[in-house]
Amino acid sequence: MTQISKYRVxxxxxxxxxxxxxxxVANLTQKKQVLEFFSEFLTPTEKIMLSKRLAIGYLLARGYxxxxxxxxxxxxxxxxxxxxxxxxxxxxxxxxxDKILSKIKTKEMFLDFVEGFADIGAIGGAKSAGWFELRxxxxxxKQNIL
Numbered sequence: 001m002t003q004i005s006k007y008r009v010x011x012x013x014x015x016x017x018x019x020x021x022x023x024x025v026a027n028l029t030q031k032k033q034v035l036e037f038f039s040e041f042l043t044p045t046e047k048i049m050l051s052k053r054l055a056i057g058y059l060l061a062r063g064y065x066x067x068x069x070x071x072x073x074x075x076x077x078x079x080x081x082x083x084x085x086x087x088x089x090x091x092x093x094x095x096x097x098d099k100i101l102s103k104i105k106t107k108e109m110f111l112d113f114v115e116g117f118a119d120i121g122a123i124g125g126a127k128s129a130g131w132f133e134l135r136x137x138x139x140x141x142k143q144n145i146l
Contacts, residue, residue, distance in 0.1 A: 056083040057097035 009017070028034045038047065052073050059069045066080045086093045 053083060054097070054100075056080055057087045057093060058100055060084050060087055061097050061101050 024037075028037055042050070052075055055073055056069055056075065056079070059072070060080075060083070064072075066077045066084070069075070069080045070077045083093075087097060088094075
């Protein structure tokens with residue numbers, strides 16, 4: 001668990017620094033900027049914590065059971081339950097998770113489509129080695145999709 005200073009700031013200061021933080025994140029427009037910023041800004045523990053929170057929603061949306069998620073991500077079932085409730089009743093979290101899921105499903109559909117062409121091309125006999133390699137590459141990419 002990340003630690004917070006025992007010295008509290010006023011609500012006004014908290015609002016101001018939160019606004020600066022969120023505006024900074026919103027201004028990051030390229031993936032490289034985001035990666036560099038969070039690599040320097042967050043501790044490894046904080047990055048893992050945030051990644052797990054997002055992954056819980058993704059796995060819930062894919063139909064995984066609480067215990068499976070708990071086991072794979074090494075989080076408690078209570079944590080999974082908290083994020084399941086947020087996914088079910090929240091708005092922003094669900095939108096983000098569904099957007100990720102949609103992009104992954106689109107990528108999977110595209111790879112399935114291309115794989116079909118690779119299968120057709122592989123029928124060609126001795127000169128089909130390129131198609132065979134293409135089909136294998138596509139299958140590897142599909143396995144790498146979470």
